[in-house]
Amino acid sequence: MRFDRVLTDARLATMVPGETPYGTIEAGAIGISGERIAWVGPAADLPGEADITDNLEGRWVTPALVDCHTHLVFAGDRSDEYERKLAGESYQAIAKEGGGIRKTVEATRKAGAAELAAGALSRLDAFASEGVGTIEIKSGYGLTRESELTQLKAARGVGLASGMRIVPTLLAAHTIPVEYEGRSGAYIDEVCIPLVREVAKSGLAEAVDAYCETIAFSPEETRRLFIAAKAAGLPVKLHADQLSDTGGAKLVAEFGGLSADHIEYTRADGVAAMAKAGTVGVLLPGAFYALREKRLPPIGLMRDAGVPMAVATDANPGTSPLVSLLTAANMACTLFHLTVEEAFAGITREGARALGLSGEIGTLEAGKRADLAIWDIERPAELVQWIGRRPLHGRVLGGEWL
């Protein structure tokens, strides 16, 4: 067997479930052919040679990290209202003056794709420095046909410029735009559903998301949108049961959805439906932390039912100003009581599953893309334990060192 590249003298956290924690292979090696992992195992068993051999001197190699839920493409700044809220002003007073998500929508509508991409790229640096290889980016601050498409194009542009894999998601049903106030159903029918059909054809988005909540879209409106997505051939996911139990997790599972996200208020019937459908529970502790929420997602129920759990940043300028996926993993342990291995699986293997990319990324296995993070650490748990430490030695994406 001949490889293009071999990484050797490595400790591998393959994240393949099995006998060892983290799917660890000590004294391991990885053979790469083209963009793919061709072979993974103990270095002593390496079945061939390579044009290039990189000796990693005992460093740890993990799958490149996967952030499966972000809102990274937006314009404007909301640090002023962050400041005012902490100084004691009410959310209502700020919203009345056009603050909150509407401020981001206003700024995003005015921005072109290039400006949006530049802003997102500046934020993407933080992810790159933590070994992230794949990142989902949602639209949802445009709320018009034109502006939603511009956001999705910006997301695509960010992928080309950064070398990272960007997974764009249509989230037109994020909030009700001012021009449709009191007419959320009409917004779904007149803007969101036509957009679903359009992006399904153009390939600008790989999934459809919505915000099902008392302050956003009803289960009935969400269902109409999901029916359209299914008809158009796009998978669905949902901001579900974040602030109240609207049955969102159950609804998205009914459509065989990729993931139910937030899920603080999801109950046993929702968890059972997710388990049956294979829908991933995406935990977003950054929003829980920033909003000072108290209600914990049903971690124990999900564990017992075998619902896969992913962890993501929810990076956005309002409710989760967090651009560190490793910190999200730490918060998942500290705030949601995940084990360290569960949290790390949440930002690798299960993050990939939540994007429908289990066959492509998220573990170190032959046949998958050679997306790797190489670390200056002694144990994988250090990555989750320390906040603010970035012991990344380097990234290999698609078989090439970045």
Added chain:
Amino acid sequence: MRFDRVLTDARLATMVPGETPYGTIEAGAIGISGERIAWVGPAADLPGEADITDNLEGRWVTPALVDCHTHLVFAGDRSDEYERKLAGESYQAIAKEGGGIRKTVEATRKAGAAELAAGALSRLDAFASEGVGTIEIKSGYGLTRESELTQLKAARGVGLASGMRIVPTLLAAHTIPVEYEGRSGAYIDEVCIPLVREVAKSGLAEAVDAYCETIAFSPEETRRLFIAAKAAGLPVKLHADQLSDTGGAKLVAEFGGLSADHIEYTRADGVAAMAKAGTVGVLLPGAFYALREKRLPPIGLMRDAGVPMAVATDANPGTSPLVSLLTAANMACTLFHLTVEEAFAGITREGARALGLSGEIGTLEAGKRADLAIWDIERPAELVQWIGRRPLHGRVLGGEWL
């Protein structure tokens, strides 16, 4: 007036208390002579020229950040027990096997100054990338004369190698070493007090700290140590009232201490004593977060009494694995309800005050050291709002770009 260097086209957050939030000067300039700030004000009023002029193109300049409470010099790794605790094992079971702080002590005692300095330097990178200019480092993992001195020497070495100002603190009274189990008073008298006298002479430490708590040293033992420190001419500070109210804040104030740190359980009498003595309250939300504590420090009482509040990381391998001072500031807002300006003052002006360095660093004022952080931001509040973002353009320390 002739300067060595002028920074112009800058927005200045001087952090000088006054009429504008953050002591802001829009369209400002800074004149530097040698290591010092010689002039600060509106660029239009600049009273002279310079050999070198740096146009900052509208960027924000703040004082370089100050972290006034860390345990950055240590050896060994405790990610294994972090992992075991999250998997459900009890602290007691882990301590029984020699885990907890004793594990760090054992590893630190075996390490030489060079190894300790190398470890600390690897952690210091994270602070440098966030614009930190001054960082306090405590001993307290040696607990013998030799090993405590080795830790302090490593801290000095870290300062020389990093270009940052390191403020070393003797914390021999951190925990009771195994060889003195049940004889904490003897440890104070036989090890800690002689060390206080020795470092006061050699200048290896600039202050004396202790851990006054039911699981560590009693108020009476702490008092004996403080009397010795005062006699030797060293200022004191204290890990006070973290897990219970032992009257620690009141005690350290009685000695005119620099700061009372943690202070979750400090009551009104302690706050009053701090106000009278000018003792800074050092908030350590990273430990509060990591230990999942519930009891909040008396922020309202301190505000009302005019007690200055600093914010620090408490960076250590057990109870606060946090090496991001900006994240500490965010946590101070989210968890302790500080305003954004209070939190930012806590990692600049008040951090300096907690180190007794108010005359030297912590604000942008003529006469102070030219320790500056230059940022790619639109508003200072962004620095506190976002977790994981590091929009540092550069640092000037002692008048020189790093």
